[in-house]
Amino acid sequence: MDINSRIELNNGVMIPPIGLGAYLSKPGDETYNAVLFALQNGYRHIDSAAFYRNESDIGRAFRDSGLKREDFFITTKLWNKDQGYDKALKAFEQSLKNFQMDYIDLYLIHWPVENLRKESWKALESLYDQKLVRSIGVSNYTIRHIKELLGYANVIPVVNQVEFSPFLNQKELQEFCMENKIYIEAYTPLTRGQKLNDPRLVQLSEKYKKTAAQILIKWSLQIGTITLPKSVTPSRILENIHVFDFEISQEDMEYMNSFNENFRTSWDPTNTP
Numbered sequence: 001m002d003i004n005s006r007i008e009l010n011n012g013v014m015i016p017p018i019g020l021g022a023y024l025s026k027p028g029d030e031t032y033n034a035v036l037f038a039l040q041n042g043y044r045h046i047d048s049a050a051f052y053r054n055e056s057d058i059g060r061a062f063r064d065s066g067l068k069r070e071d072f073f074i075t076t077k078l079w080n081k082d083q084g085y086d087k088a089l090k091a092f093e094q095s096l097k098n099f100q101m102d103y104i105d106l107y108l109i110h111w112p113v114e115n116l117r118k119e120s121w122k123a124l125e126s127l128y129d130q131k132l133v134r135s136i137g138v139s140n141y142t143i144r145h146i147k148e149l150l151g152y153a154n155v156i157p158v159v160n161q162v163e164f165s166p167f168l169n170q171k172e173l174q175e176f177c178m179e180n181k182i183y184i185e186a187y188t189p190l191t192r193g194q195k196l197n198d199p200r201l202v203q204l205s206e207k208y209k210k211t212a213a214q215i216l217i218k219w220s221l222q223i224g225t226i227t228l229p230k231s232v233t234p235s236r237i238l239e240n241i242h243v244f245d246f247e248i249s250q251e252d253m254e255y256m257n258s259f260n261e262n263f264r265t266s267w268d269p270t271n272t273p
């Protein structure tokens with residue numbers, strides 16, 4: 001795997017395995033500069049959401065990058081207040097306007113909102129049929145939510161984007177998703193920085209002569225997820241994609257798998273009805 005590698009989703013669409021996260025990238029120049037720098041340095045995949053309020057800055061950075069549209073992969077998400085069939089279609093239209101694009105590569109339901117997620121999925125299927133999105137998926141779905149969706153879906157989600165790191169190693173969810181040809185996208189792969197000083201990680205970092213962040217990103221790739229590290233800092237944006245010149249041994253992968261402690265930095269969908 002290298003920077004030009006792509007992962008094939010269940011509908012044949014190819015996705016770059018590392019995407020730049022955009023949550024908490026401030027709207028305006030902070031997001032614009034980070035995304036433009038990332039695109040100028042090899043990133044081709046950005047993970048956004050209507051909720052992040054920076055879709056228009058990402059669209060502007062893409063236009064100024066000079067990249068061809070087909071060489072760029074953009075994800076955005078339907079926010080909770082916009083769930084429901086008609087509202088979802090309207091929210092999608094607004095996202096397209098924000099990006100100033102004709103289509104989105106991947107559109108996700110951000111959260112499994114009770115009573116509305118089925119209608120929202122039907123709206124996403126309609127956008128898919130109209131070719132306004134190249135692929136559709138979900139986020140923060142547990143096995144229970146996915147089983148329910150598979151009961152009524154005409155289109156199978158290509159991904160389930162969830163919090164995933166050695167400290168929240170959702171093995172059972174990943175296995176269930178893979179059995180159903182749904183890729184896991186790992187959000188918060190760097191634990192928002194909270195575990196970078198874990199002594200076991202520091203030890204691995206010394207062993208491989210890589211930073212703790214690079215070890216975490218490499219773990220998420222080797223475990224078979226698409227990974228979404230966020231940074232607005234140029235040196236870190238570069239650091240986080242320079243992970244293709246080393247391999248974590250099978251033994252150390254297993255060691256890292258033992259770090260699981262159900263550690264979450266973000267919202268927990270476990271008890272969402």
Ligand SMILES: NC(=O)c1ccc[n+]([C@@H]2O[C@H](COP(=O)([O-])OP(=O)(O)OC[C@H]3O[C@@H](n4cnc5c(N)ncnc54)[C@H](OP(=O)(O)O)[C@@H]3O)[C@@H](O)[C@H]2O)c1
Pocket residue numbers: 020021022023024047048110139140161162186187188189190191192193196211213214228229230231232233236237239240266
């Ligand atoms: N679907 C969902 O519900 C959901 C929820 C959460 C996140 N996400 C997605 O996943 C992406 C990533 O998650 P996240 O932003 O929560 O957390 P993250 O990527 O785990 O961590 C981001 C934090 O780590 C810092 N950082 C980045 N690279 C670093 C490095 N090499 N060394 C040290 N610190 C570093 C960043 O600082 P600077 O930016 O200041 O450099 C930022 O404070 C989000 O941006 C979003 O796209 C989705």
